[in-house]
Structure formats: C-alpha cells, structure tokens
Amino acid sequence: MSLQVQGAERRRRSQSSLPLQVLLGFLLVYFLVPFWWVIVNSSKNAAGLFGGGSSLWFAEDVDFIGNLRDLFTYDGGIYTRWLLNSALYAFVGGAGATVLAVLAGYGFAKYRFAGRRFSFAVLLGAVMVPATALVIPTFVLFSRLGLTNTIWAVILPSLLNPFGVYLMHVYARDAVSDELLDAARVDGAGEVRSFLQIALPLMRPVIVTVLLLSVVATWNNYFLPLAMLSDNDLYPVTVGIGQWQGVASANNAGGTSLWSLIVMGSLVSIVPLIIAFLSLQRHWRGGLSIGSLK
Amino acid sequence: MTLTAEPAPPRTEPATGAPGKVRLREQxxxxxxxxxxxxxxxxxxxxxxxxxxYLSLFRKALIGGTSFVFLDNYTKVFTDPSFLGGAWFVIRFSLVLIPLQMLISxxxxxILDSVTSRFARFSRLMIFLPYAIPVVIGALxxxxxxxxxxxPLHDVFGAAAPDLLSSNMIFYGLLNIVVWQWAxxxxxxxxxxxxxIDPTLYEAARIDGAGGWQIALRIKIPLITPALLLILVFALIGTLxxxxxxxxxxDLAAGSIGPDFTPNMYAYQQAFGLANFNYGSAISFALGGVVFVCVYIFLFATRKRGSFLS
Structure with missing residues (x-):
C-alpha cells in the first residue's frame, strides 16, 4: 500500500468531513447503548432495576462489588463453572479447528493429488451448510453413540470449520510462494519441515484470524450446547444465562433477584471477548478481508 | 509489523515436477x-x-412402533402450517433485513473510508464490537x-412507548437486534x-471531474462487489x-413468539420438546436443503460478477 500518497490525499479530504463525523457520532451512540445499559444496570440491585429510576443512569447506591460477589457465589459458584466450561470448549474447539484448517488449507493450496478438485468442491458446498442446520442431525447421531451430555458433544462439532479451510487455502495459495518451497526442497528440507518453518510463519495473519473467529464462534455458541447438554454443570455461560433468564421470566415474583445476576453475568461474560478482540485487532483486521479480496 | 506476506505473483498451478515417483509422493x-x-x-x-x-424416512407411532414411511415426513413438512408459517416469516425477514443491513454497513x-481521524478509527472498532458479543447476550x-x-423507552416516551416485544412489533424488535449485531x-x-482499492483511481476520477458521490457510486461500489456478494450469502444463510x-x-416477550416462530425453532421443539426425532430431522433436513438450493442458485446467477466461489 502506498501510504505516503494516501496520507497526503487523506489530509486534504478530511477537512470537509465534519458532518460525516457527527453522523458517525450518532451511529456510535446506537451501537454502544446496550453496553452502556448493561454497565449501568449491573451496579443496581433488584430494587434499583425495577424501581422506576432512570434506566440509563446509575441509582443512588452503586454496588458493583456486591453484585459481583452475588454472581460468583450464587448456587455454589455455578457461574465460575460455566465460565470455565466456556473457556474449555472455546479453546480446545477453536485451537483444534484451526490446526485442522491450516493443514487442510495448505494441502489444498500447495499439492496436487487425485480427488483434489472434487474434495475442494465438496468443501465449498459445506461452507454453505449453516452450523445450526447440523445441530439436530449431530444430536441424533451423538445420542445413538452415547456422546450427548458430555464435553465432547460440544467440542467435537466445533472442530468442523470449512470456511476456515477456505480462508487458509486462499491465503496460502498467494502468500506461500512455490519458489520458496522448491528452494527448501532442493536444500533437502522434508515436506513437514518446509511446512513448519516456511509456510507457517508466512501464514501467521490468517492463522490468528481463523483462531480468533473459531474461538469466538464456539464461545458464543448457544444452539449446539443447548441441544446437547442437560447437566447444569456442563453448561457454557451462554446456556447458563439463558436458563437463568428463563427462570426469572417464568416466576416474576421470586425471579426478580435473579435479574441483577443476569445483568452482571452478561457483562462479565463479554469482557474476555472484548479484551481478545481489542488486543488482537492488528491481526484480525487484515485477516477478515481475505475471503472477499480476490 | 511490515507486510511479511507479500503476495506472490498469482499462480494457479503448483509446480508439477517429473512424473512417477515424485508425483506419487506429492499426492x-x-x-x-x-x-x-x-x-x-x-x-x-x-x-x-x-x-x-435415514431417520427422517421413518415414523414412530405409539402403536406399531417405528415404521418406514419413505418421504411421508417431507410431504408432511411441506404441508405443515407451522413449518410454512415459520419459513414465510424468515423469508419476509430476510427480504427486509438483508438490504437494510447491507445499506447500513x-x-x-x-464514511470510515473517507474520514480518517482518530475518532473514525475508534468508531470503527466500537461499531464492530457487537460482533464479539454472544447472540444470546446481545438479544438479552x-x-x-x-x-x-x-x-429506557418507557422513560423517554412514557405511555406512548412502542412495545417492541409485542406480537405486532416483534418483527422490528428482532430486525434491530440482528442489524446491531452483524452490521x-x-x-x-x-x-x-x-x-x-488503488487510490490513484480516485485521483484520476477527480481530474475527470467526479465528486465524492460519483466516486463512491461509480468506482468504490463496483470494485467491492465480491465482498458485497460474500456478505449477502452469509446473511442469507444466517437469517434463514x-x-x-x-x-x-x-421468555421476555410472552406470547409474541410461538414455538414454531421460525423453522429451526419448530425443529427444536419437535426434537427436544416432543422427542419426535424423526420429524425433527425431516424439518432440519428440509430447511437445510432449501437454504442450500437457494444459495447455490444465487451464486450461480451472480457467478459472472465475481462471486467468491469463482
């Protein structure tokens, strides 16, 4: 990218951009309002939530710490358990999916083999099969095999990421040059070594992107664990909060104290993701465009 | 970090060396x-x-046990008012959602491409943030x-506040959530x-007298068609x-959303609420098939415009 040229060009253009910046400001308010609501209301107790005060501003007594303590001690600390489950599913599932995708993407991009074209066409077809469509079929198969209501019921289906393979393929095809691989082969490097030492470092941006996207997809998954798990102790945080919300809505009187836990629980559950996205933005920003920049 | 991954000159075919042993090893x-x-x-x-x-071809009855019914479940799916109602809802929803969402994003x-301030960079990140939020939490x-x-709607509008959870407004309530999450x-x-896009194109256009709007409509949008198509396909798959x-x-919108509100919810209810896995599988399959066919037809129709599968 020719940054100098763009820089000069941009400085000239940005002078007339005040109306656009104002418009951007309004958009920002819209996109951030829910976050603001959750932050403000996680500081309230049930009385503050329901007690007529402004819902977009803090109540008299701000009690973050008390609500946090309630959240983590409620029902024997079940929320901590859910957070750990989410982390386990997301990291094992996401890392596994990424390893499989990088191997397959590299294989498709750099080797000719019988059946390659056909397999790749099948892969592209699979990109079109939404994960939610597979939930019930996978459930019936897993229940036959006795795998439902185990951690594998959530981790194994998360390993399947055809779009990740596609992204890896597109990136490896262009970024890992054949000349480099040929040169390594001439120097006597085996296929595995050239993959590990030449291809992997070159593919780092797409690897970070696919890893991040798979981890987030697994962390955020709701339908799959909802269908697969019936044991409270195995729930990820999404299903756990969903369950609390169901209980709280069902009995309006006894459930009111749960609402402040739900709000606090929602806030706590999104913090790890926000940190991951903000700290890794350098990597995923380039990576997200891979599929569309051909 | 400088660009470690300098794209190599495009090559479609990896080097194919001597035939025989080498080929076999490569294979x-x-x-x-x-x-x-x-x-x-x-x-x-x-x-x-x-x-x-396989399951979807059978039916379990209280009397007589499980029997092979071939395509009967599918005939039932496609004449089932619950499935058709749900399917009609998601189709209507897609028709409104997808253009709106694409227009907004x-x-x-x-805007972000033409404004480069620190505020614009910050906005870009914050507008992206909802994507990192679990759908469950976003909806909540x-x-x-x-x-x-x-x-807060009640604080602002008082008694005239629109109830986006009521059965005639829930469409818009959901629309707003999905736009917020994915835009x-x-x-x-x-x-x-x-x-x-190569910025020299804009320079050239400006010399020819094009304004900001014309550059956006005549240069930027045509050049990013592949990205727009990719998004369209993803949005279509997700929404259906x-x-x-x-x-x-x-739970929050008591009464506005039935168990057969969308085909997937109906399949879930059949499979998990009523333990009717045969029929649940058939619904899942019918829906998956419909989506798959729709997307393939769409991709085939837009093939020449540089779809991402080309």
Missing amino acids: LTGWLFVAPFGLVFLALLVAPLVYAL LAIAL MWGFLYSKNFG GYYMIIIYAALQG QFFNEPQILR
Missing part, C-alpha cells in the same frame, strides 16, 4: 495434509446428515432495553475491501436459520 503428502480435516468432515458433517436423512464503511441486552419494566462485522469486510434471538426473546 501422498497432499492427502496426508488434508486427511485430518477430511476425517472430521466425514464424521461430523457427512455422517450426521446421512443418519438424519456499506454506508458506515464508506436489547430485550432489557425494550422491556416495559426496566427499559459491524459486514462493515469491516467492506471496509477492508475498500482499503484494497434464525434461531438464537427469537428463542431468547421468547
């Missing part, structure tokens, strides 16, 4: 790289689909905001594509499979 290595994913693919995509297809991306957050009990993700994809948001809002 084998290639297969070995692809094999682990291949196994997962067979075990977790092909096998469940085949098994569900395209507009934001175009908006559910709170809509709520009569503790939402940032699509915006980032479009933005990245816009950044990939609508499940999480209405499922979560069901």
Whole structure:
C-alpha cells in the first residue's frame, strides 16, 4: 500500500468531513447503548432495576462489588463453572479447528493429488451448510453413540470449520510462494519441515484470524450446547444465562433477584471477548478481508 | 509489523515436477495434509446428515412402533402450517433485513473510508464490537432495553412507548437486534475491501471531474462487489436459520413468539420438546436443503460478477 500518497490525499479530504463525523457520532451512540445499559444496570440491585429510576443512569447506591460477589457465589459458584466450561470448549474447539484448517488449507493450496478438485468442491458446498442446520442431525447421531451430555458433544462439532479451510487455502495459495518451497526442497528440507518453518510463519495473519473467529464462534455458541447438554454443570455461560433468564421470566415474583445476576453475568461474560478482540485487532483486521479480496 | 506476506505473483498451478515417483509422493503428502480435516468432515458433517436423512424416512407411532414411511415426513413438512408459517416469516425477514443491513454497513464503511481521524478509527472498532458479543447476550441486552419494566423507552416516551416485544412489533424488535449485531462485522469486510482499492483511481476520477458521490457510486461500489456478494450469502444463510434471538426473546416477550416462530425453532421443539426425532430431522433436513438450493442458485446467477466461489 502506498501510504505516503494516501496520507497526503487523506489530509486534504478530511477537512470537509465534519458532518460525516457527527453522523458517525450518532451511529456510535446506537451501537454502544446496550453496553452502556448493561454497565449501568449491573451496579443496581433488584430494587434499583425495577424501581422506576432512570434506566440509563446509575441509582443512588452503586454496588458493583456486591453484585459481583452475588454472581460468583450464587448456587455454589455455578457461574465460575460455566465460565470455565466456556473457556474449555472455546479453546480446545477453536485451537483444534484451526490446526485442522491450516493443514487442510495448505494441502489444498500447495499439492496436487487425485480427488483434489472434487474434495475442494465438496468443501465449498459445506461452507454453505449453516452450523445450526447440523445441530439436530449431530444430536441424533451423538445420542445413538452415547456422546450427548458430555464435553465432547460440544467440542467435537466445533472442530468442523470449512470456511476456515477456505480462508487458509486462499491465503496460502498467494502468500506461500512455490519458489520458496522448491528452494527448501532442493536444500533437502522434508515436506513437514518446509511446512513448519516456511509456510507457517508466512501464514501467521490468517492463522490468528481463523483462531480468533473459531474461538469466538464456539464461545458464543448457544444452539449446539443447548441441544446437547442437560447437566447444569456442563453448561457454557451462554446456556447458563439463558436458563437463568428463563427462570426469572417464568416466576416474576421470586425471579426478580435473579435479574441483577443476569445483568452482571452478561457483562462479565463479554469482557474476555472484548479484551481478545481489542488486543488482537492488528491481526484480525487484515485477516477478515481475505475471503472477499480476490 | 511490515507486510511479511507479500503476495506472490498469482499462480494457479503448483509446480508439477517429473512424473512417477515424485508425483506419487506429492499426492501422498497432499492427502496426508488434508486427511485430518477430511476425517472430521466425514464424521461430523457427512455422517450426521446421512443418519438424519435415514431417520427422517421413518415414523414412530405409539402403536406399531417405528415404521418406514419413505418421504411421508417431507410431504408432511411441506404441508405443515407451522413449518410454512415459520419459513414465510424468515423469508419476509430476510427480504427486509438483508438490504437494510447491507445499506447500513456499506454506508458506515464508506464514511470510515473517507474520514480518517482518530475518532473514525475508534468508531470503527466500537461499531464492530457487537460482533464479539454472544447472540444470546446481545438479544438479552436489547430485550432489557425494550422491556416495559426496566427499559429506557418507557422513560423517554412514557405511555406512548412502542412495545417492541409485542406480537405486532416483534418483527422490528428482532430486525434491530440482528442489524446491531452483524452490521459491524459486514462493515469491516467492506471496509477492508475498500482499503484494497488503488487510490490513484480516485485521483484520476477527480481530474475527470467526479465528486465524492460519483466516486463512491461509480468506482468504490463496483470494485467491492465480491465482498458485497460474500456478505449477502452469509446473511442469507444466517437469517434463514434464525434461531438464537427469537428463542431468547421468547421468555421476555410472552406470547409474541410461538414455538414454531421460525423453522429451526419448530425443529427444536419437535426434537427436544416432543422427542419426535424423526420429524425433527425431516424439518432440519428440509430447511437445510432449501437454504442450500437457494444459495447455490444465487451464486450461480451472480457467478459472472465475481462471486467468491469463482
């Protein structure tokens, strides 16, 4: 990218951009309002939530710490358990999916083999099969095999990421040059070594992107664990909060104290993701465009 | 970090060396790289689909046990008012949602592409943020905001506040949640594509007398068509499979969302509420098939415009 040229060009253009910046400001308010609501209301107790005060501003007594303590001690600390489950599913599932995708993407991009074209066409077809469509079929198969209501019921289906393979393929095809691989082969490097030492470092941006996207997809998954798990102790945080919300809505009187836990629980559950996205933005920003920049 | 991954000159075919031994080794290595994913693919995509297809051809009755009914379940699916009602809802929803969402994300991306301030960079990140939020939490957050009990709409509008959870407004309530959640993700994809355009094109256009609007409409948008198509396909697949948001809002919006609100919810209810796995599988399969066919037709129709599968 020719940054100098763009820089000069941009400085000239940005002078007339005040109306656009104002418009951007309004958009920002819209996109951030829910976050603001959750932050403000996680500081309230049930009385503050329901007690007529402004819902977009803090109540008299701000009690973050008390609500946090309630959240983590409620029902024997079940929320901590859910957070750990989410982390386990997301990291094992996401890392596994990424390893499989990088191997397959590299294989498709750099080797000719019988059946390659056909397999790749099948892969592209699979990109079109939404994960939610597979939930019930996978459930019936897993229940036959006795795998439902185990951690594998959530981790194994998360390993399947055809779009990740596609992204890896597109990136490896262009970024890992054949000349480099040929040169390594001439120097006597085996296929595995050239993959590990030449291809992997070159593919780092797409690897970070696919890893991040798979981890987030697994962390955020709701339908799959909802269908697969019936044991409270195995729930990820999404299903756990969903369950609390169901209980709280069902009995309006006894459930009111749960609402402040739900709000606090929602806030706590999104913090790890926000940190991951903000700290890794350098990597995923380039990576997200891979599929569309051909 | 400088660009470590300087794209090599495009080559479609990897070097094919001497035939014989080398070729065979290359073949084998290639297969070995692809094999682990291949196994997962067979075990977790092909096998469940085949098994569900098999199940969907049977019917379990209280008297007489399980019997083979061939395509009867499918005939039932496609004449079942619950399935058709749900399907009609998601189709209507897609028709409104997708253009709206694309327009919003395209507009934001175009603004961010032409404004470069620290504030614009900050906005870009914040608008993307909802994508990182679990759909369940996103739906819940908006559910709170809509709520009569503790939402701000009541503070602002008083008794005239629109109840976005009521049965005739829930369409818009859901529309807003989905746009909020995904517009940032699509915006980032479009933005990245816009950044990939050679800026000398704009200079040339400006010399020819083109203004900002003309550059956006005649240069930027045509050049990012592949990105727009990619988004369209993703949005279409996601929306036809609508499940999480209405499922979560069901409890908050008492009475507005039935168990057969979308086809996926109906399949879930059949399979898990009523333990009718045969019929649940058939619904899942019918829906998956419809989506698959729709998307393939769409991709085929737009093939010449540089679809991402070309």
